[in-house]
Amino acid sequence: MPARRLAEDGGAAGLGRDGGGGARLYRRHDRPLCRARTRTHLQHALGPSMNLYETMLERVREALARLAERGELPAGLDTSRITVEPPRDPAHGQMATNAALVLARQARRRPLEIAELLAGELAALPEVASARTAPPGFVNLVLHDDVWRRQLRTVLELGHDYGRTDLGRRERVNVEYCSANPTGPLHVGHGRGTVVGDALANLLAFAGYQVTREYYINDGGGQIEALARSIYHRYRELLGDDPGPLPEGLYPLEELVAVARTIVEEEGARWLGQPEEAWLDHFGRRGVAAMMALIREDLERLGVRHDVFTSERALIEAGRIEEAIAALEARGLVYVGTLPPPKGRPVEDWEPTPQLLFRATAFGDDVDRPLRRSNGAWTYFAADMAYHFDKFRRGHTTLIDVWGADHGGYVRRMEAAVAALTEERARLEVLLCQIVHLYERGEPVRMSKRAGTLVRLRDVIERVGRDVFRFMMLTRKNDAPLDFDLEKAVEQSRDNPVFYVQYAHARICSVFRHAVEMGHAVDPDSLRAADLDRLEDPGELELVRLVAEWPRVVVAAARAREPHRIAFYLHDLAGSFHSLWTRGKEDATLRFLLADDPARTQARLAMLAAVRGVIANGLGIMGVEPVEELH
């Protein structure tokens, strides 16, 4: 089976979405909805003023409207593709707009002509210090320092809400992640998908979506029978009824011995000598309950709390599959047919069998997909389809699933099913997480599920800590393989991004401790009252500009469903801060704390408070606790 095979090969990305055995349909955690809370009083502040780039984009559009009004440009131009961005090259100013390039064709004018007109308008704005055109038609802007300083004040006023946006417009998004098979504790590969899903959920909540975090318990299939037999095998061993070596295909997991022991203690030897039908279901349920308990412990260690756990088995028993299929039937998307043999490599025991099929080809899939097995049982796909339909019926219009890359071949059919079942009113987006390669001092750690050497997530977390693990899992794009060196991860050096960022936060905290000793008031109100005109050094304003980019980063990361962008941004921000710090070592006037200039010190503290706030904010999205000291 795909999920297992990848793990056996030494890898781990297997987010195993396979079999299992719980019972109740949904279980809700009691927990405050703090992460997704709405703040109506904040709505006004969520406008353009928080995001300077959006503000300036508005100014550009207004300027174009004025030009159109005066007849210098045609009316009714499509301005949707216009952007205002920080240019790559600082020599091109602080913001650049492509407006003239985008409009040239529609306006039937040369880009530079439009750029000239636009630059003239923009130069007259109070925010703008200079507006210059550059070939082939950019307008490069430099804003007055005051604009950036004012932005800093906004940051301080908004506090931990700085960067929060209404991009999602309260749309209900379901993020399903982890969903590991209830056949054992989580391993390192599960950890990646779990962290990515959890951080993405945090990110989307921060970006204004209404997020449900969900775990699908695959407790409905044959895998649970294997689990039950594995436990029964141990049960016989414990009772001295020698079953011989563990048969192929059963789980060698040591935790299963403990499950068997509990059954012996609580239920005695009554299952001994009984036919399989007598104990299979019971042992399966006990096994799933025990394994889910382990998994929940692991999630707790990772600091992950799902809102909803959905049991595949419960869905099946509640008749949800029949409901989903009926919905498809009503649209003529279900039929009995025979699939062609798999192409490419021959399958020995293949024989043409008529099956109940879903017309996935009508929605872009390569072949129609079976819903029922030849033994009469529902396929995994049928249950998963019903599950996704259920998520939609609970009100979610965007469904995000985080899977291991080994499930890539499954994406198309699931997308097809969601499109069919929801009549395209909901969309499925699947994030595939690539493999995690574990290293120990540069040497690869060999892992094999069969040999029982799969590295348990709990062991890794115990060794490197939750925060380090979570951060490291977000230092790569989800679809890129990730190397994780247990040794380097806890190294306190520059090439460890976790410590690089944490150190920046800790250093700022350190400055504040000294500031308090010097008698500075560092409460939020005092900092907000600082005279920010005292921030004059180009390096300081550069840092402020980076802070001003935070809202863009949130929006871009949320749109792209890429929480790793938060990690990269924080690394940049930390770098800019560290650089400024060191300049203070060379030039005493650039130190943050100046004994003879309390006003300037106060302004610098305000700047640092903003930087610290954004770091804490970003780490919060990643699920990482900022540290105040590193020693």
Added chain:
RNA sequence: GCGCCCGUAGCUCAGCAGGAUAGAGCAUCGGAUUCCUAAUCCGGGGGUCGCAGGUUCGAAUCCUGCCGGGCGCACCA
């Protein structure tokens, strides 16, 4: 054979819903510490963005075809 993902500096990777002279870390070479944490910083060298076409004012980014790597390919999950 088919589908999906990937291919960027010696190594590991970013590259912001197409934007200007492609960036960071590691490695390498050279510098900075009486002073807020040197667990840091500053600088040098290093590139046919896999290859070839196409769309566009503009392509690492979008499209097509090759080459190379990963994952998957009835009635498993």
